[in-house]
Amino acid sequence: MQGILLTGMPYAGKSTAGKEVADLLGFQFFDGDTEIEKLHPDRQRYLDENGDDAYIDMEAKVIMGLPLKKVVHAPGGSIIYSKDVKSRLKDCFKVYLKVSLDVLKERITDDDRRGIVRLKHKGIGALYAERERLFNEYFDATLAVDGLDPDTVARAIVSLYALHNLTTEKRGMRYVSTNGHSTASFSEAMKLGLAPDKGLFVPETIPPFPAEQLRLMRHLTYPQTAFVVMRQFADIPDDGLRKMCEDAYTFDVPIEGHEDITIARMDRGPTASFKDFAAQLLSRMMTHAADGRKLAILTATSGDTGGAVAAAFKGLPHAQVAILMPLGEVTDTQRRQMTTAGGNITAVCVKGTFDDCQALAKRAFSEMKGLSSANSISVGRLLPQVAYHFYVWGRSGADTIVVPSGNLGSLVAGIIAKRMGLPVRFIAAVNANDEVPRFFSSGSYAPVVPSKACISNAMNIGNPSNLARLVWLYDGRMDEKGNILKQPDMEAMKKDILAVSITDDETRKAIKDAYAKGIVLEPHGAVGYAAVQKLSSRGLGKAVLLETAHPVKFPRELKAAGVPFTVPLSLAGLEKLEEHYLTIEPDFGELRKIISRMQQ
Template sequence: MIYFSTNKSTTPVSIKKATLEGLAPDGGLYVPSEIPRFSTPEIKLLEEGNFNNIAFAVARKFIGGEIPPDQLSDMIDSCYPFDTPLVRLAEDTFIEELFSGPTLAFKDYGARFLARLTGYFASEDNKLITVLVATSGDTGSAVAYGFQGIPNTRVVLLYPSGKVSRLQEQQLTTAGGNVHALEVDGDFDDCQRLVKQAFVDHELKEKLTLTSANSINISRLIPQSFYYAWASLRLKSAYGIDDPVFSVPSGNYGNLTAGILARMMGFPVGHFIAASNANDSVTRYLQDGRYEPRPTVTTISTAMDVGNPSNFARLRHFYNNDNHAMAADITGISISDEATKETIRNVFSRYGYIIDPHTAVGFRALEEYRSVSGNRTAGIVLSTAHPAKFLEIIEEVLEQKVDIPERLSVVLEKEKQATLIGTDYVELAHFLKHLDR
């Protein structure tokens, strides 16, 4: 399998090079030269498999022979020692809980796999890899914990000051060791812009070997397809349900893009809902074919506050810039903060189940999709974070205390360690050039 840039002016590379570079030299995102397919017999064999069996089968298609199968299998097992529950709230409505990992967020699935892959490839070359990450919340903490203690790596996290929850900030600023946090006096789009500038800074790249752990890195994106494959097959084997609709809380659109990969590989996925908040650039494109990014709007679903999502370039590539083809597979729905709060209350009242603001956006979008389309196909809402990670807003909306898992309460007691920088790239470049090993 080889990978090339969405900008199409870079020589195709191996998965190793794509992983260690993160962003292609021409500023594009790496995509596979072809989407590997699972035959009907292969899908049938995987129906009774566990999560790790399915993850290994998918990973092997993308990685080929670059990692021996036994080592890849061990890598998968070390990544996912936790469950991925599929909770049935109603006859036709399921929640896929993606928050059983160490940081209680779905980003653990991609970050843990990427960390091990990066460490494996870095050790082959005996290189020190600097992992540069922009985060709107959960990516940072997942990467911080995923890369802790991984040999030949160090991590620099950029997050927007005052625009992540307190628990998220505590997680990403207290990891220590080979992890460094930069608090940026701006929004997520500023953080993302700074990271992209670093990757095209030739002087900096002569001094450091840079890669990214955002979903711009193809090896962060691929493992996110695992839980779509798993849920679609689990729904079929346990409930006899085919081709569900996935409602995906969408910010930088890596999560949705991974779902598209799973569908293109042949897993039984019917349709997607791109559930956005007020940051609705892709929603508007799906409706009228015009992509017009706007400045980021701050909402209570903070991890989705992205005005110009990076992975939209991959979506356009997969659909050959055909708006109608994309809209046939993906329905974009934007949900307001007030509707998000109302959904948190309603889900708790109806089912006794607490959801975080991002999951609430996905849940409400599924309801609106059904109301408009009349489609009652089974729906799976991706639950991207434990509600305790957004404690303040959940307790305000529900007017009651929410239990905090012990691993989060411990983090709250630690001392924040972060360096404040502005949005001028010169400040980031200076920090990176003087970063100790």
């Protein structure tokens, strides 16, 4: 792998940070001053007796003999004067560690013996200005280090290095429909939502990350991870996409290690749900793709998607959003997140199940022009979820990622991550809507009609849209009606995914069992927890559960189980806001009128 060059003015902390960078990456470390002192123990004496030019030449000979791959070099800043050294090290990733002139003046004394080339002739101020100009011309990145401890500096360097090596190549990506008759660019596919042939868009190819790049991804922040992943799929210029990721992801993913399971808390976003990871970036990408044109967005929700979409699109000047929810099947908190948004957000309660809501939405996309989707049928909603699988793996060392599953968007995103090189397998943990485990067991698909109402309400889906994508990923084909036209490779699918159904009684027991071990889970996370217990004999290795929502969204079940919880700041005061919503039968004519008014 490409080596790293660290330099800067004296006392910038090059050697201390460099050693830690080498440890983090498993690289060799070479301190330039130490290498010189093997030949000339008193560097200042050599400089005094031979002069600046001779010292520069001597230093160059030392540096020229050192290796370039999988190495961290921390030479003195005077290497910037040597054309030979700059040519030799040009292919390294070069980081200028910048200290301010005021800090430098405090550290350098008149009797300094470090062998600082040109200091006596120029003085510290002029030398600083000269070298800063040369450093800025030569180096790939600048890191201001005033006030930073060595560990922070080292980790920032590694992060910059990883980002540099993970963004050297960008492929153009086309999208094809799972029905096989439509193609589009990323922006086109995102705006369309459903493909014109009624299938779902999928990437035409899935670009892999080599093993060395995967190891580097462990050192990225979440916004950096999202950027590195999404640039493989999105037709958005890097600078714009990077900014979108930085703006969207101002929250982290806490990883909790417990005795028999690790929990990834996906509930720290603005609506306390894992849906924020997709919705926050989707709103920014769709705004970019619209380029000032009006957006009319329709989405159906079984629980958390609606609130996340409302928060992500609320107040956007060119966007009008309608959100369909099944009346009585979402919690009070989930409903209020949609009905109190107001403004450009229209909440619609449908007297039916989520599958009714989803069917209405799909018909609208098929029959009405100018609509975009914020559901996971949209490839722009699906693909941002790929990033958190990489991030969770990198932070936890997961062997198995446990995905509480409903419409299968998170699971499909995980399988895409696996095709990109992620070395894990998955548990698809579903509630009593068990169409996926039955499909895995028998090879014959039959939806659950009507879907069953379970306490893990966001997973009350009897006919998941993203199953068509999962089938496609395993070389099969499923049409928009749920008919298997070409059987997927079931053995490969079952090798990668363990699918299991959990009852409400098992879910309630899991909430109590987890709390007895100091783990607070809401019903969806409890479904995943119960799945791990049920499959513990299957050689899961380190199992990491994606806890999808904050427990406060499900107070009735947690109170019944005797599990205390706190209200996050993002949800505080929600119950005091006024609700506004429409109520309709699962009738397309009623929905058409709402959409028509929204599009005016």
